[in-house]
Amino acid sequence: MAERIRTISWADPELAGQATFTMRGLEAVRAMFRGELPKPPMGELLGFAGELAEEGRAVLSVVPAEYHSNNAGTAHGGLAGALMDAALTTAVLTVLPENHYVNTLQLSLHYVRPLLIDGGKVLAEGTVVHRGNTITTASAEIRTADARLCVHGTGTFMIRRFRRD
Numbered sequence: 003m004a005e006r007i008r009t010i011s012w013a014d015p016e017l018a019g020q021a022t023f024t025m026r027g028l029e030a031v032r033a034m035f036r037g038e039l040p041k042p043p044m045g046e047l048l049g050f051a052g053e054l055a056e057e058g059r060a061v062l063s064v065v066p067a068e069y070h071s072n073n074a075g076t077a078h079g080g081l082a083g084a085l086m087d088a089a090l091t092t093a094v095l096t097v098l099p100e101n102h103y104v105n106t107l108q109l110s111l112h113y114v115r116p117l118l119i120d121g122g123k124v125l126a127e128g129t130v131v132h133r134g135n136t137i138t139t140a141s142a143e144i145r146t147a148d149a150r151l152c153v154h155g156t157g158t159f160m161i162r163r164f165r166r167d
């Protein structure tokens with residue numbers, strides 16, 4: 003058996019969480035993208051990178067690799083699912099005030115082109131569609147570097163105020 007080994011590291015997620023609660027969402031996301039706050043461990047595990055964040059919009063990326071494979075020669079659908087969730091929730095975070103956090107309630111995804119292993123970086127762009135007091139909706143797309151659509155979808159998110167008790 004040709005065994006491959008991959009080593010990853012991550013930071014204590016509580017440190018990022020605590021800092022996040024005292025910052026506006028956009029400020030926290032940008033600090034994370036600059037490497038000044040730790041990424042979520044799941045993002046480290048899958049190799050996600052932050053590309054761009056502005057009010058109501060976020061772009062994340064990943065380079066699909068063999069360790070993302072589904073054994074059928076393409077990236078496992080869970081990679082795109084996790085990247086879509088991350089792009090959507092990050093877009094929602096950019097519109098949150100201090101002391102708020104986001105929970106994913108529902109995702110709907112359409113896989114129209116595979117993410118190819120060693121096919122280069124793909125970009126996931128999330129955009130807030132509707133910002134309610136408690137419920138927010140957003141849409142996202144994953145495209146190849148040459149703009150070919152791979153996955154599109156939407157999500158519903160609950161915005162909660164963080165309670166320190």
Ligand SMILES: CC(C)(COP(=O)(O)OP(=O)(O)OC[C@H]1O[C@@H](n2cnc3c(N)ncnc32)[C@H](O)[C@@H]1OP(=O)(O)O)[C@@H](O)C(=O)NCCC(=O)NCCSC(=O)Cc1ccccc1
Nearest residue numbers: 072073074075076077078079080113114115116117118152
């Ligand atoms: C192929 C189809 C399902 C149907 O498409 P149609 O409507 O008939 O459209 P069309 O045929 O036009 O194809 C579109 C474009 O895609 C290209 N292309 C297709 N296949 C390949 C390929 N193999 N390699 C390279 N390229 C390929 C194709 O050439 C075309 O490109 P073009 O426009 O000419 O430049 C498409 O929607 C699709 O691939 N969706 C993504 C599904 C997906 O990735 N799901 C998640 C993974 S599943 C999972 O993980 C579960 C699991 C777990 C554990 C273990 C095992 C399994």
